[in-house]
Amino acid sequence: MKILIADDEALSRRLLEKTLERAGYEVIAVENGRAAVRQLCQTDGPRLALLDWVMPELDGPGVCREVRHQQIDSYVYMVWLTSKESKEDIVAGLESGADDYLTKPFNVEELKARLRTGERILLLEGRLVEAREMMRYKATHDALTSIWNRGVIMDLLGRELMRSQREAGCTIVLLGDVDHFKAVNDTHGHLVGDEVLQEIARRLLLSIRSYDFVGRYGGEEFLLVLNNCKPQFAESRAEDIRKIVSSRPIQTLAGPLNITMSFGLLLSDAWGVRPVEELLHEVDAALYAAKAAGRNCVRVAKPPAEPELTALAVREPVPRAR
């Protein structure tokens, strides 16, 4: 485990360095407080630190305060090792954000025992962070396909629509539905249906840029949010995505299955400022128009205020035909 020693006094630094190396630590030694903060705030920096109080540039309490203030991802367990030994100093040292306090000259066994306490706390913190991250992942991702879940993709859509309005840009909203998915389930069973959904999610993810979003909107419905798009390329991008999904059969437990998707497409710049729900209603209507048009195609939701484009506009949802 990495440990930082911050002490401006060379003799003390050398003694600690050797003592801790012998105890199995990977030691990083610095001689002033500013260098200590730099080390501790690195992503891969030490999570255990032994700090002297009196140091040039930034003293020990200053190091503690800065490290706590910066709220780096992992907790840093900081121990004072100083020849300040009054009760007032101990209280002030701990209140500056340190976790423990030892006075010089140190007893090697006591030092090692205190550091082991720090390691236990860091281990516990690591487990808690891991559990929190797992819960956060589960709360934001779809359990079957591992892409964003409905709640998150809706939030992302709202955020991207606001951003494109603010920046006078265009966001493409694509709502896709797997064609004849009920037949897949009925014929081959739900496990095969799950395999199909997983592979479709993977193909959709591969078809978008790293800063676009894809989420599971419903059972076999997927919502894609493509940022900062040029409107003239919107339909061709939607076509590309559709083709990527249907380009080759999906390998399943029941053998290879030819699967296609239908898509509704909406360009935010054509709709002005509208509530997210209204835009979703429109793109949903476009999706059903694609279904009605024979499936495995893309249909565009166009605002009714543009009479010259009404031929393509979708005003009313067509009856659901999957």
Next chain:
Amino acid sequence: MTNQPSNGSAIDFPELLSRVDNDRELLVDLLSIFKADFPRHVRELKDVIAACDHKKITVVGHTLKGMLANLAVTRAAAAAARIEQLGRDNSGKSEIAEALRTFEHEVQGLLPEMEAYMAEVQR
């Protein structure tokens, strides 16, 4: 106070060896660092005392206290601690000068003693 150095060795050698876990190479390292740094810190201490700079007296006294304590030079470390405290308390010049004399008395002969010990350790 007495004008003679305190009785016995200034350094608690058994304690020092135990601190370095009987690592003679490390001990030589530490004594070399001490030999190089200690005179410089003592000079600095005298300068800041002459300048009546209480803040710096506190800092240099603190540094010397730490160095000496690490090497188990107990009485001298206590004398440095006294200077540190007087600096922190903004004490009078004569009181600090007296503490400096005590400190000098305690460290008198320290370097030759260390050199002799280093020679013995390296044999």
